[in-house]
Amino acid sequence: MALLDISKTSQSDVSEGELHVSLLGIGTALILWDVPETVRGAATLSVAAGAVVARTASLRLERKDGGTRLLWALKLVDESPLQIELSTGALGSQAQLTLAPSAAMPTADAAGLLRDLEEHAAATLTSTFVTLWSSLFRLQRSTTFLRILSALLHRGERAVPPATIVARTVDDIALVQAPLAVSVGKVNAVYRLSRHGVARLRGEPYRTVLAKGREIFHLLVSESDMSGQRAQLIFIGTDGIHACLLAAPSKKPPSLVSWLRDHAKRAVALREHLLIELAGFAPKGMAAAIEAQIGAPLERQRVSSGPSGLAAEITCALSTAAGTLVSGWYRDPLNLVAGIAAVGRDGTVHDMTSSLRRYPVAVGVEGGAGQVGATGFAALAPSVGGAAPVLQPRFRLLLNSGAYHMLVPAPQPLDPAGARAAALRAVPPQHVDEKLLDEVLKPVIVNLHERVQSPASRPEIRQIGSPPARPRVSVVIPLYKALDFLRFQIAAFAIDPWFRRNAELIYVLDSPEQAVEVEHLLRGLHLVHELPMSLLIMDRNAGYARACNVGASFARAEVLALVNSDIIPLSQNWLPALVSRLDARKRVGAVGPKLLFEDGSLQHAGMYFEQDHRGRWLNHHYFKGLPRNYPPALVERIVPAVTGACLVTPRALFEKVGGFSEDYVIGDYEDSDLCLKITSEERRILYAPEVELYHLERKSMSLNMDYMKGVAWQYNCALHASRWGETITQIMNTQVRIAKRSKAA
Numbered sequence: 001m002a003l004l005d006i007s008k009t010s011q012s013d014v015s016e017g018e019l020h021v022s023l024l025g026i027g028t029a030l031i032l033w034d035v036p037e038t039v040r041g042a043a044t045l046s047v048a049a050g051a052v053v054a055r056t057a058s059l060r061l062e063r064k065d066g067g068t069r070l071l072w073a074l075k076l077v078d079e080s081p082l083q084i085e086l087s088t089g090a091l092g093s094q095a096q097l098t099l100a101p102s103a104a105m106p107t108a109d110a111a112g113l114l115r116d117l118e119e120h121a122a123a124t125l126t127s128t129f130v131t132l133w134s135s136l137f138r139l140q141r142s143t144t145f146l147r148i149l150s151a152l153l154h155r156g157e158r159a160v161p162p163a164t165i166v167a168r169t170v171d172d173i174a175l176v177q178a179p180l181a182v183s184v185g186k187v188n189a190v191y192r193l194s195r196h197g198v199a200r201l202r203g204e205p206y207r208t209v210l211a212k213g214r215e216i217f218h219l220l221v222s223e224s225d226m227s228g229q230r231a232q233l234i235f236i237g238t239d240g241i242h243a244c245l246l247a248a249p250s251k252k253p254p255s256l257v258s259w260l261r262d263h264a265k266r267a268v269a270l271r272e273h274l275l276i277e278l279a280g281f282a283p284k285g286m287a288a289a290i291e292a293q294i295g296a297p298l299e300r301q302r303v304s305s306g307p308s309g310l311a312a313e314i315t316c317a318l319s320t321a322a323g324t325l326v327s328g329w330y331r332d333p334l335n336l337v338a339g340i341a342a343v344g345r346d347g348t349v350h351d352m353t354s355s356l357r358r359y360p361v362a363v364g365v366e367g368g369a370g371q372v373g374a375t376g377f378a379a380l381a382p383s384v385g386g387a388a389p390v391l392q393p394r395f396r397l398l399l400n401s402g403a404y405h406m407l408v409p410a411p412q413p414l415d416p417a418g419a420r421a422a423a424l425r426a427v428p429p430q431h432v433d434e435k436l437l438d439e440v441l442k443p444v445i446v447n448l449h450e451r452v453q454s455p456a457s458r459p460e461i462r463q464i465g466s467p468p469a470r471p472r473v474s475v476v477i478p479l480y481k482a483l484d485f486l487r488f489q490i491a492a493f494a495i496d497p498w499f500r501r502n503a504e505l506i507y508v509l510d511s512p513e514q515a516v517e518v519e520h521l522l523r524g525l526h527l528v529h530e531l532p533m534s535l536l537i538m539d540r541n542a543g544y545a546r547a548c549n550v551g552a553s554f555a556r557a558e559v560l561a562l563v564n565s566d567i568i569p570l571s572q573n574w575l576p577a578l579v580s581r582l583d584a585r586k587r588v589g590a591v592g593p594k595l596l597f598e599d600g601s602l603q604h605a606g607m608y609f610e611q612d613h614r615g616r617w618l619n620h621h622y623f624k625g626l627p628r629n630y631p632p633a634l635v636e637r638i639v640p641a642v643t644g645a646c647l648v649t650p651r652a653l654f655e656k657v658g659g660f661s662e663d664y665v666i667g668d669y670e671d672s673d674l675c676l677k678i679t680s681e682e683r684r685i686l687y688a689p690e691v692e693l694y695h696l697e698r699k700s701m702s703l704n705m706d707y708m709k710g711v712a713w714q715y716n717c718a719l720h721a722s723r724w725g726e727t728i729t730q731i732m733n734t735q736v737r738i739a740k741r742s743k744a745a
Contacts, residue, residue: 019086019095022108024073024133025142030108031072033086033095039068041089048083057136059128061121069117071125075137076101107144110151123240126152130191130234130241134198141197149198153234153243162247163233165223167259169292171282174223175256175274176233178205178244180215184237190219191236193243195228203281205235206273218270220277256288260296268298272345272390279388286388290414293391301408303397305366309333311374312397313363314409316426318419319383319390322443326352326395327378327426328407329361336399340407342381343394352379353398357440359431378427380440389414416451417541423448424665424710432711434614437718445665445715453662457539459508459550462519465532471504473575474555474651477563478547479518480510485566485696486521494529496572503561503575505533508551510541544667545660548644552651552659560654564645566696567595574691578648581688589683590649590675592642593691594633602626603695606639606687607672608735609728617721617728619672628692639687640679640731644671645695649678657681665712669720676724679731 024030031045039060047053055075063069070086082099114122129149139145154160163178190201205219217235226233231246253259256274264271279289302313312330330337339353361376384390391411396404413419423445427436475493479486493499509518515537522535536551552560559579574593581591595604605622612618621643623633644660657677660670675685721728 019097020112021097021099021105023105023144024108024148025137025139025145027076027101028137028139028145029074029076029099029101029105031074031084031086031097031099032113033070033072034063034067035070035088035091035093036065036067037088037091037093038062038066039070039088039091043070043089044087045072046085046087053077053082055137057133059125061125062118063116063121064118065116069121071113073133073137074099108148110148110155113148114152114155120240122155127236127241130198131189131200131236140199146193146198150193150230150232153193153232153241160242160244162245164247165249165253166218167256168223168253169256169278170284170288172223173220173278173282173285173288174226174253175259176219176221176226176246178217178219178233178235180217180235180242180244182242183209183213183215183239184235184242185239187217187235187237189236191234192221192225192231193234194226194231196225198234199225201225201233203277204273206270208267208270218274220274220281222282257292257295260292264296264298268394269343269345269347271296271298272384272394275390276345276385276388279385289388290391293389293411294414297411298392298394298408300410301406303330303405303407305331308336310336311363312337312405312407314395314407316412316422317393317395317409318412318423318426318444318448319385319393320419320444320447321383321386322447323383324381324393325378325423325426325440325444326381326393327376328409329363329374329376330397331363331372331374336401338398338400340377340379341396341398341404342384343396344382345384349396350382351398352381355379357427357436359428361428376428376431378436378440380443416448416454420445420448420452420665421710424712424715427711429711429714432714434718437711437714441711442715442718446663449663449665452540453542453546456542456546456550459539460515460537461554462522462535462537463532464519464522464526464535465530467504467532467534468502471557472502473559473561473579473648474504474506474552474557475561475563475575476506476508476548476551476555477565478508478510478544478551479514479565480541480544480547481514482565483514483518483521485568487525488568489565490522490525490529490531490533492569494531496569496575498573498576500531504555504557505531506536506551506554507533507565508536508538508547510538510543510547512537512539512541543662543665544644545662545664545670548670549659549662552654555651558651560649560651562644562647562649564695567646568694568696570596570692570694574693575648577691578646578688581686582648582650587683588686589653589678589681590642590647591686591688592639592647593693594628594687594689595643595645595693595695596628597625598694598696600628602628602630602633604643604645605633605689606637606685607641607643607675609640609672609732616717617725618717619669622687634689636689637687638684640685640728640735641672641675642685642687643695644674646693647671647674653678653681653683664716664719668713669716673720673724676727680727 018034020032022030054077057073059071061069079102084097086095134140161179163176165174166177167175203220205217208216226246232243235242275289279286303311305311314328316327318325342350356377356379359376362371363374384393395407398404413422578591597603602623609617610620661673664670
């Protein structure tokens with residue numbers, strides 16, 4: 001189909017072929033010209049000067065007798081007669097007609113349009129009416145056009161099996177099953193024809209090829225779109241067009257979950273396709289897709305040890321928009337295994353063998369009789385569902401013989417935090433090098449972490465007591481599970497007169513499942529100590545950085561004290577001593593105190609950076625583990641960084657640098673990252689040894705097994721080094737020069 005060439009040409013007296021003019025719809029005329037020749041070039045339509053034609057289109061179709069049927073559609077905009085000349089160009093055939101829009105015009109006859117056309121030409125005509133001319137001439141709801149179109153679709157064919165609704169799900173969404181008696185090739189689009197008119201359906205149908213060239217399609221539709229009698233589905237394919245009526249179901253269709261339970265084993269790829277389509281089909285589609293996967297999970301498939309000793313299992317398969325992280329193991333004493341492949345939603349097989357990262361693992365023997373050695377593997381496969389969560393991606397264990405075993409994992413974690421935890425534990429930390437971290441783990445961890453960190457709702461606020469009207473310092477303390485030290489911390493704060501008069505105490509609960517317990521505890525401690533405080537309850541666990549940033553956003557004082565829940569002051573007036581050292585003249589932007597272990601030894605006297613055997617920059621604490629009064633730890637000095645366990649900084653500066661960076665996982669390296677951002681603003685980091693606090697280090701972190709048993713620290717370390725590597729190198733070179741001068745002096 002091409003747009004008409006509209007030009008000013010002189011009329012000719014030559015006229016050949018058969019010419020008909022009819023009505024295609026309101027205000028749209030259809031010109032049909034049958035010529036005996038085979039027209040291969042563009043035929044033209046010319047309109048006399050001064051006439052107006054708003055919209056035109058043409059179509060060239062082959063006839064069985066070797067001639068050509070030329071069709072033009074014209075949208076008429078006024079009542080003036082049109083002097084029209086038609087021409088086949090180089091063939092020399094011409095025709096003239098006068099078209100009077102006000103004159104009565106017969107309705108286009110479907111049988112006449114199709115008469116003597118080649119089969120493929122008839123399909124082209126019908127497809128053009130459906131896909132192009134209906135919208136081009138705004139005929140989607142024209143009753144005249146819809147009658148013509150319906151007649152074209154059912155041109156004397158044998159009885160066609162109807163489509164039926166076989167299952168229902170949320171938001172008026174139904175699953176339709178449509179058998180096709182003949183193949184139409186690859187389906188490019190599906191349209192519906194109903195009392196609402198003709199329109200393209202969104203979504204992609206799934207095709208199953210049956211015996212004798214028959215096909216069956218499954219697709220999701222909105223039932224409201226298909227309401228009314230004689231609603232039809234129109235399949236537009238590369239090899240033809242097919243229409244079928246949508247029959248009313250004889251009984252109430254089951255839920256999609258029930259239908260999947262009955263059909264998933266026989267049509268696993270169809271199941272996966274429908275779940276991905278459903279997730280993007282309607283507002284509640286994502287929830288329905290998740291419910292279906294939970295309610296009708298696939299049977300877990302692995303290879304159990306047989307006579308050959310071959311065994312294999314997928315232990316982690318997290319499908320994200322960034323790719324699918326897959327890890328597992330195989331045991332292959334007879335060298336039967338060729339590799340691993342991922343299976344896509346359309347049945348495509350992606351061989352991952354060349355990209356597998358392998359490492360030795362020990363796996364349990366069936367029956368619990370000890371462990372044996374096996375080959376662990378990890379790879380990043382193509383994404384299965386994109387944004388849609390596919391909880392059980394499918395894989396193949398490829399054999400050297402060309403055969404394969406299917407591998408299907410158990411349903412993977414649903415929530416982003418649980419999936420992130422699984423990604424962090426997917427590969428044993430001792431086998432994670434920079435390449436594996438960067439190429440396999442990082443893309444998925446980043447994607448999942450972003451989903452965990454997706455915009456959170458405003459936290460719930462519980463005000464306990466009356467806070468100071470004009471606080472000088474806002475003390476922000478994140479809470480995550482560990483509550484053992486709150487009684488001691490609040491008691492120490494409460495006996496400090498300066499703290500009571502000048503500090504605003506803000507607790508941020510990052511484990512909302514503890515909300516009732518924590519609020520009850522804090523209110524009880526308020527009754528005992530009469531120390532006012534605010535409790536901010538996050539809607540989900542979003543990590544240390546997000547909790548601190550949220551707390552800081554509610555702060556009213558000009559100075560922030562970012563403190564951990566396991567910090568216990570040794571004496572009063574610790575807070576004003578730190579605040580007083582924020583000297584603008586000396587450009588001090590952050591201050592940290594001396595921190596002690598519970599046995600009195602040094603835990604922190606400022607932080608520095610040092611490279612490990614792999615060249616990674618790691619955070620270290622000066623003089624960690626040495627006696628409390630170790631002389632170098634008694635010297636106030638500028639340091640590369642201080643720990644976030646207790647860090648005091650101006651609120652304006654904190655906000656200027658963007659607070660804590662939230663792309664570190666779980667909680668590590670955020671404090672040194674913040675100090676480096678402050679340094680980049682030409683501010684200095686000060687260690688103040690006169691202020692001593694107990695720090696019961698990582699007590700809350702030890703409750704987070706995602707961190708303790710995973711690769712979070714390696715991920716954070718790599719992210720930190722990629723962001724600050726050059727700056728750290730400059731800082732530490734400067735520190736070495738200062739140390740050498742001090743030693744020489």
